[in-house]
Amino acid sequence: MLARNRVIDTVRQVYESYGFVPLQTPAVEFLEVLSNSAGEEAQKQLFFVQTQDREALALRFDLTVPLARVIMQHPDLPRPFRRYQVSPVWRFDKPAKGRYREFTQFDIDAVGVESEVGDAEIIACMCDTLKALNVGPYQVRISSRALLNLLLDYAAIPQDRGIDVFRVLDKLEKIGIDNVRRELTTGYVYSGDNIRGVGLRTSQLERIEEFLAIRSNHRGDVLHQLRGLFEHVHGATEAIDVVERISTILDEMGCSDDQVVLDLSIARGLSYYTGPVFEAVLLDAPQFGSVFGGGRYDDLTLRFGGERIPATGASLGVDRLLDAMEHLGRLGTHKATARVLIANMDASLTLDYVTFARELREAGIPTELYLGMERSIGRQLKYADQCNVPLVLIYGSNEKANGTVTIKDMFAGRQQAVGTAKRGEWLATRSGQHLVPRHELVTSVRRLLDEINGVY
């Protein structure tokens, strides 16, 4: 949870640097709102909710549908409406590592933005987020529904069969090219299941493979080859120009070919995408799949019977990201918030312990006073160890007589005695409302913590 909070704070800071504002929506929505927008798959995955009122309700399965509902319900919101939301969503799915029934999404969306600069900003924001999170090498992969539509024309596939084709292409990385071939044509048997084929002809499949064969680490190369392939397809120049402009803006935003590639196999199965689509993977942990997914969806509000409102956005899968970062050893292992545990050895010294705790806290050093059932110092040290608290203060009747406190460094195993005398130095407290004398203790603890941070 500490690592999770740090990750969420970092993402929030990046999203806010782009001027996105926070939105919160309730977990429970009217079933009708969710059913209108959910595909068949999502319908099966709903968590239904019922109260004494017997209204038909369910838990949200993503953050995009509630956003569309808010947009329709509050026409007075500023346009563009650029919001972020970090919230749990629920899908009744088979749980696995990185896949949970309750999981957290952290979305950004720009609603009322037609310009491709908006798509480029979302992509740049994804890059900045992954950079700030220190996840190691990553790659944002982009493509476009417009390019895939050109492919349909090129391969003489009717536009209304597009979504079936894209859904198969989307599985390329997961099932491999051979199975994609089978699924696009006759279908095949997988683990005893009959996977139905899309029924394309060989000539159509060949043209799709020509398209998929366009791969390069340079966005310019991909665009050049696309212009060649689609030379005679109607509308190709305009569609490719849009992607090229996005690429140019990304250059200006500092997103080089290393971070953002044009990958034509990215289709994003969801039927609501209408333009550019994007996803992001951690290159050292590709087995976790994409941690970010997104794209342009200009027609979502139409499903609610509203006007067409262009929109683009991306969703970060927080739990999957955390699993991947943990796997990569990039999460940090702090389990404690307290930096100091005050051992509790002698009930008659309670007021001294309380004073130490107060002064350390007021000096900004998170401190726990041990209040458990164990009396022995050994077991209290064990507790500090179990909780990962780096320093323990030991103060009994001997120490009181000597005017000292023993500070034990749990990581190094060393200990040292410091004086408890007040130094007559004055320090403002957090609230700034009153002043307290500062113990020599505070200075020593702070110095030791600085040393520990330097080493670990």
Added chain:
Amino acid sequence: MLARNRVIDTVRQVYESYGFVPLQTPAVEFLEVLSNSAGEEAQKQLFFVQTQDREALALRFDLTVPLARVIMQHPDLPRPFRRYQVSPVWRFDKPAKGRYREFTQFDIDAVGVESEVGDAEIIACMCDTLKALNVGPYQVRISSRALLNLLLDYAAIPQDRGIDVFRVLDKLEKIGIDNVRRELTTGYVYSGDNIRGVGLRTSQLERIEEFLAIRSNHRGDVLHQLRGLFEHVHGATEAIDVVERISTILDEMGCSDDQVVLDLSIARGLSYYTGPVFEAVLLDAPQFGSVFGGGRYDDLTLRFGGERIPATGASLGVDRLLDAMEHLGRLGTHKATARVLIANMDASLTLDYVTFARELREAGIPTELYLGMERSIGRQLKYADQCNVPLVLIYGSNEKANGTVTIKDMFAGRQQAVGTAKRGEWLATRSGQHLVPRHELVTSVRRLLDEINGVY
């Protein structure tokens, strides 16, 4: 939401300064877990959840029951287990200002803590939280179930009728002493409803009123009068000593009589409290009721068939607190995260706009590039005003020719032109991975923002 996030961050920082660690639990619990612990009232308020599995599930109605479930399920957790949790909970109740069906609680609890120092720490943490939130004058009111049990003996009321009596006393502030009198004796009619009476005799009521008459702003006075009243009640000395020790520790923790009062009318209706009970009110907004509630509950895990584990804690009602702070004008009114809006006047200057945005963001200044449908500068300024963004950058072909940008201060209504020349000064970016030249623009924007923060 911006104010809410700030409040939550502040509370989190105070809780962590006491060494509490974060816990998260799922929103959905097995119905059985919730039913075991919910009173009759809570049962009626449940949001039931159903999936394809048809398991009996419901949304949590508080954070204490899930905590008890976690404690029982994970006997390997360190003891004491001192956790905080900030999460929504759901109760199907009649919504009103400050009372929502989905609302957020921010709890601290110390599980495995028998000592009254633990109760004192919770109270001190409540004080520190309200101080850090800058809510204005506040008061934490404490009492104890042990004192109320002495009252039962003193008034010759059987202990097993206690909870009925306490539930009525709890309403004192809300319904007034006359209705409390009626409800403790014969009952009365309220808005057409028949409120059943507890059936106490006049002599019993008189003794309760003697107890309630003990009021003072000095904890010492209250303790002194209590010792007098309960002089002949068995066990009174021990029970009053515990409260006195808490009071002494609170003195040492800097919680004076101004912040923490001993208020004998505080009963906290919940049946699971076993020792000290606490609540907190904002003195300038008493109509919002208590924003914090808590107390010691040593028997909760017994209900799960487990061992007795002593515990104490408090719950902050985030939504009620926010409503009260808003009413007091103490929430802040920022609606934007962006400090700068770059007006978008000329599509041919897109790459310049993108460069400005990037450099401002890299300098730590949240920036929005206007990407909406409006072309006119007037309407874009209106958008900035609506969104509360303090500065707008205006840059068209004239400015480009002159090598300047116009910065408009939306609050003061002034504008000034600054140069866009690069100053050859180098600045580390957020990631520290590369260096970028710094525009004179960045320096000017930062200076203006500093001025604005000084004034507003």
